[in-house]
Amino acid sequence: xxxxxxxxxxxxxxxxxxxxxxxxxxxxxxxxxxxxxxxxxxxxxxxxxxxxxxxxxxxxxxxxxxxxxxxxxxxxxxxxxxxxxxxxxxxxxxxxxxxxxxxxxxxxxxxxx
Amino acid sequence: xxxxxxxxxxxxxxxxxxxxxxxxxxxxxxxxxxxxxxxxxxxxxxxxxxxxxxxxxxxxxxxxxxxxxxxxxxxxxxxxxxxxxxxxxxxxxxxxxxxxxxxxxxxxxxxxxxxx
Numbered sequence: 001x002x003x004x005x006x007x008x009x010x011x012x013x014x015x016x017x018x019x020x021x022x023x024x025x026x027x028x029x030x031x032x033x034x035x036x037x038x039x040x041x042x043x044x045x046x047x048x049x050x051x052x053x054x055x056x057x058x059x060x061x062x063x064x065x066x067x068x069x070x071x072x073x074x075x076x077x078x079x080x081x082x083x084x085x086x087x088x089x090x091x092x093x094x095x096x097x098x099x100x101x102x103x104x105x106x107x108x109x110x111x112x113x
Numbered sequence: 114x115x116x117x118x119x120x121x122x123x124x125x126x127x128x129x130x131x132x133x134x135x136x137x138x139x140x141x142x143x144x145x146x147x148x149x150x151x152x153x154x155x156x157x158x159x160x161x162x163x164x165x166x167x168x169x170x171x172x173x174x175x176x177x178x179x180x181x182x183x184x185x186x187x188x189x190x191x192x193x194x195x196x197x198x199x200x201x202x203x204x205x206x207x208x209x210x211x212x213x214x215x216x217x218x219x220x221x222x223x224x225x226x227x228x229x
Contacts, residue, residue: 042223043117098168100158103157
């Protein structure tokens with residue numbers, strides 16, 4: 001699975017959009033970009049995933065660049081409850097893949113009042 | 114419906130003791146994963162089950178660690194002769210389909226293991 005690079009930490013004002021970047025310059029054509037987050041003392045929680053098109057769900061939007069070398073997770077109106085560690089993961093899809101997730105250090109997002 | 118549950122939530126043991134950690138996945142989920150998370154680090158993959166069989170145990174650190182899933186549902190992670198370095202949060206996750214799919218993994222709250 002491709003290695004991803006994320007900033008160690010970010011701050012965001014409550015009510016504003018939080019934009020979390022991720023670099024995955026070695027991603028292959030069969031690798032999806034997944035985002036999970038982990039709120040303190042809880043297990044990770046799935047947010048969103050995409051291959052090459054932008055994706056949106058009730059939690060967030062995922063913008064993937066045309067060359068697929070980077071992506072941005074957008075939380076449109078951050079709340080204090082969005083304070084968490086956010087993990088960007090490149091995950092290969094295929095019959096030989098076990099589906100295991102390779103977590104990096106993630107980005108610690110602090111939403112401030 | 115019920116999510117992934119793990120018991121106990123906390124376990125304190127002494128160096129050299131044996132421990133068992135239990136995971137109850139979401140009903141019907143065929144894939145089950147164990148991860149370990151040390152303080153300040155992201156979760157680290159340990160083992161993956163598809164049904165009853167361990168399809169990938171490449172993340173188990175050594176032969177003191179073993180996991181079973183005899184009926185394809187509940188799984189138990191077993192650690193023999195515990196060491197202080199085994200102290201971590203052990204996370205379990207389940208997924209509804211084969212590993213090659215793109216389904217999300219649902220994580221439990223974890224078991225915090227402390228080895229004194």
